Amino acid sequence: MTRILAIETSCDETGAAVIEDGRRILSNVVASQVELHAPYGGIFPEIASRAHVEAIVPVIEQAMREAHLTYDDLDGVAVTYGPGLAGSLLVGVNAAKGLALGSGRPLLGVNHLEAHIYAHWLETAESAPRTASGAELEFPLLALLVSGGHTELILMRGHGQYEYLGGTLDDAAGEAFDKVGRLLGLPYPGGPAIQRASEGGRPTAFRFPRAWLGESYDFSFSGLKTAVLREVQKYSDPPQGQVLADLAASFQAAVVDVLATKTARAAEEFGVREVLLCGGVSANRALREVTTERAAVPVRYLPPFLCTDNGAMVGACAYHHFQAGDRAGWDLDVVPGLRLAGRGRKGR
């Protein structure tokens, strides 16, 4: 049995988890900073680093307590080293180094993007029977990774084998939700706020543009943001009631339309067995429904607590690296612009 303590501080959530064999969640503690950043409509880096410093020790202690383990029971200490905010990443990396050094356990460095994909290997209350019966995920897989900082389509042919099919050319999907949320006078974060506001709205009320970008698997949401802005500027007051619901629903439909269509097309072209929706934006209901509808293969999505940033996914990912013999050195440094893979043959 392999038990890994995993730490995640890449953005605005302080997370720590203990994961057994890469799939069983013994504990998973997340201290969210959403409320701290809400007044600003986005994450303020200095506030984020300071909040991580305050939260990191209690969060790790709670994760160990809930797992009923001592540091002697661990096989390794894993941490996200990128991509993310430099100041935030540093807090987690330094905490992990201290714990690994103090407990004499190996240090494992994890790519945040890869961790989001590995969240799918975790057992949850709903998925436990499936994995327990041996119904494993089958390669090749297609991952759509959508969050505040990322929008990427990644082909995964095996553990640790990634091919980048496409990604955003300007704003990330989650960033588009945040910025449009701000234009509509909605609270931060924009994703859940827009989903709520869109209830009762007509997705076809406004004809917002879709950037198809030909045959590529790239995305662009900047023009869509500007189109919403132009519509909002027609009103003297911030939109409310049915107009607000229609704007939110139409914007959401435009984002989901492009994400789901390209994902379904890539799934077919590369003959994948399953599609994995990952990242904070994958908690969006419309995205789940439409992707499931359009893809010819099963589409898997996660409970909300595994969509947003958390330590459990880092532990799941770290397990596979641990098995492969990967170990980080004591000179492990943060890499804010870390990527998962280079562009594949479909790249531009």
Next chain:
Amino acid sequence: MAPILDPHTLEFVSRNPTQTHRLGVRLGALLPGGAVVCLEGPLGAGKTRFAQGIGRGWGAEQTLISPTFVLVREYDRAEDDVRLYHVDLYRISGAEEAFGLGLDDFLGDERAVCLIEWAERARSLIPPEHLWVRLAFADGDPLRRIINFTAQGERHAALLRRFRREAFGV
């Protein structure tokens, strides 16, 4: 002084995002190491679009994407070891935070070209010598943008003169 007569400023009306991008390409091709270009303008004004043009003209190996999430994105080009830093200061409020980003390591460095979005939010961090680009919506046409360039310091004024000559022939 009217903008047209002032050698340190230039004003131009862009018809659409494609033209804004093309202007960026022209400017990017001229940027020497040590150049600091500040981009000011509201959401949707075309800052990122213009920055992407600059990246293309400068020769960045990848397309510039929004730096909002990580605050700073770095780009290389094949021909030399100058680096392009694309910075978003929207959520930076003071010098202490900027220090955490390592801003002072590359701002004004001879082997760095800096593109700074939302520079007006942290004016105290901007070196005295720079090219300030202001993008504003124009009345009447949703695609049209008024782009105003102002140079500070002789080096950036020379850059602006060259840009004026090569992009507009005047």
